[in-house]
Amino acid sequence: MKNFTTDQVRQQRWLFIGDSITDYQCRDDPQGWGYGYVRMIRQWLAGRRMAPEVLNRGISGDTVRRMAARWQEDVIELKPDLLSVKVGVNDVGYHFNPDRVSDAVGLDEFRASYEQCLSRVKEELPECRIVICEPCGIFPPRAPEISEMLKGYIQVARELAERYAICPAVPLHAAFVDAMAEKPEIDWTVDGVHPSPVGDALIAEHWMRGTGMLGLR
Template sequence: MPLDLQPGQTFLFIGDSITDCGRRDDADGVGHGYVRIIRDYLYARHLTQAPRVINVGISGNKVTDLAKRWKQDVIDHQPDVLSIMIGINDVWHGLNRENPSGVPIEQFVDLYHVILRQVQGASPKTRIVLCQPSVIEPPGPAEGNQVLQPYVRAVNELKREFGAAALVPLHTVFVNARKQRPDIDWTPDGVHPSSAGHMLIARTWLAETGLL
C-alpha cells in the first residue's frame, strides 16, 4: 500500500548500525547511509511535500534495546511513518562462541509484538514500514544466513498480522544482488552495507512504499 505524502509529515527510522550510519557525527543527524539517501530523494522528488526525517538508529542495537527506548525514541515523536529495521544483531551477536548475546527467535517475536502493539495503541495514525533483516554473509560467519531465516519469516508474518503499510524485502534483495552481481561488494564485512548496499536499501524502501 503506497504511502501518501502530505506537507508537514514526520518519517522516523529506527534500527541498528545500518540505520545509524554515523548520525551522531552528522550535522543533519541523519547519518550517511540509506536514511540520508531516502531523505535527499524525497527532498528532490517531492519538494513541498517532503517529510521531516528523523533517524534514531543506534549501532549494536537488538530488538531488546528498541523495546527499552521505544517510548522516548518513537512514541513521543508520534511519527506519521515509522520504519523499523532490526534483527541482524539479534542473530549475529549470538554467533559469538565465547560470549553469545543474541536474542532467541521466540523473544524476538514477542518483543516485536509488544513494540508494534504500543505504536498502534499510542499513535494509531502512524503507518508502519517493516524491513527484513538484510544478510549475514561471508566474510562473516557462513551459518549466519541460515540462522537468520526464522527472523526474516517472522518479520514477513508481522507485516501481515499488523497490517503494516509496506514490507521491505531486504534479505531477498541482497541475496539476489549478490547472486547476480558477485563482483560488487555489497557488504564488505558480511553485514554492514557499502555505499552500493545503502543505495540498494534506499531504492528498495522507496519502491516498496510507492515513493520512488
C-alpha cells in the same frame, strides 16, 4: 506513498529506527540522518520537493531487546507519522560471538518483543503508518549457520508486516542475495553485514519500491 498524498508527506515526521545499518553515524551528521540509506531516502524526497522531517533513531549494536527498552523515548514520545523499523541481524549474530552471547535474542523473544513494540504504536499512535524491513546480512561462506538462523527472523518480520505495516516487509535480504549473484564484482557490503554506499542505495531503492514511494509524484 500508499495512504499518503504528496502534500501530506511534506508536512510529516518520519522516523527510522534500528541498528547500525540504520544508524550509520547519525550522531556525527549535522542533520542527524546518518550517511546511509536513511539519508538517501530523504534526499530523494527532497529532490522531488516533498521531503518530510526525518529522524534517525538507529543505534549501532542494537537488538530488538535494546530497541524495546528505548521505545517510549525514541518512538512514542516523538509521535511520527511514519515509522520504519529495521532490526534483527544483531539478534542473530550475537549467538555466534563468544563475547556477546548474553546479548543474543532468541526467536521467541524476538517475535514477542517486536510485536509488543508495534502494538504500542497501533494503540498509542493509531494514525502512524508502519514500514517493516527484513533483517539482512550477506555473511561469508564460513558462517552458513548464521544465514540459516536468520531465515526465522526474516519470517517473523514478514508475519508482523502482514499484521501491522502498510506494505509487505521490505525484502532486503533477498535483494542483497540476488544482487551479489548477478553482480559479484560489486562490493555490496564492507564486511558481510554493513552495506557499502552501493548497498545503501540498494536498500533505499527497495524501501521506496516497497512503500510505493517511487510512484508518488
